[in-house]
Amino acid sequence: MSLNRRQFTKLMVGGMASSLLPSSVLAQGTTKNNIKAIAFDGFPIFDPRPIFGLSNTLFPQQGKQLAQLWFSKIFGYTWLRTAGNHYKNFYAVIEDALIFSAESLKINLSPNDKRMLMEAWLNLKVWPDVKAALLQFKKNNIRLAFLSNFTEEMLRRNAKNSGIDDMFEFYLSTDKVQAYKPSPLAYQMGVDAFGLPKENIAFTAFAGWDAIGAKWFGYPTVWVNRLGKPIEKMGIAPDSTGKNLNQLVDFVLT
Structure with missing residues (x-):
């Protein structure tokens, strides 16, 4: 295919401009998405796995069941609170869900147990x-x-x-x-x-x-x-x- 002078000049200028751009800019422009x-x-x-591990350590017989119910209830509570326009911060929702889950499974959740499980959410890696x-x-x-x-x-x-x-x-x-x-x-x-x-x-x-x-x-x-x-x-x-x-x-x- 032959090129006229205007097309040739446009291609040359475009190529020169591209060569002067930083590689990071070029990479951004060509990223497929x-x-x-x-x-x-x-x-x-x-x-979050250490939270499950701690639950198993504190309650060897029911720890896995407690953690599963707890996590499920946490998000059930967030959806209910949003749907009902009654927001409460996530850390407080986590605590409410923990108390509910322990009561549901008839687990004796001591203040120290609750403190340790709640603090685990602030010590994730x-x-x-x-x-x-x-x-x-x-x-x-x-x-x-x-x-x-x-x-x-x-x-x-x-x-x-x-x-x-x-x-x-x-x-x-x-x-x-x-x-x-x-x-x-x-x-x-x-x-x-x-x-x-x-x-x-x-x-x-x-x-x-x-x-x-x-x-x-x-x-x-x-x-x-x-x-x-x-x-x-x-x-x-x-x-x-x-x-x-x-x-x-x-x-x-x-």
């Missing part, structure tokens, strides 16, 4: 793959935030526990909007904080229902399905699913 920021739920970052993934995002100028039901104090303390607190630009707690996920009010915090269209913000979920909520809202959504759960049957699916943050790295940076 055009992601400029990531909003994380808490649990793709923080490993990150999953093994987290730090390397976050460093890759920072290297590529991807902005990072938490967008979580956790209180801001819970997010900051747990991030500091593992030395990742300076990697996050925003600590967005549902306390700010007084509505838990999957309310659109909760997901909107990411758009407002980053000042970006939702299409440029990847949401990273731990729970299947959270992945569905984020996808309904309009975020490109990656489900970090660390527990190998089946997908929720809601007629919609996350954009990408994997067992760890490697899938998120691939989704955002390749």
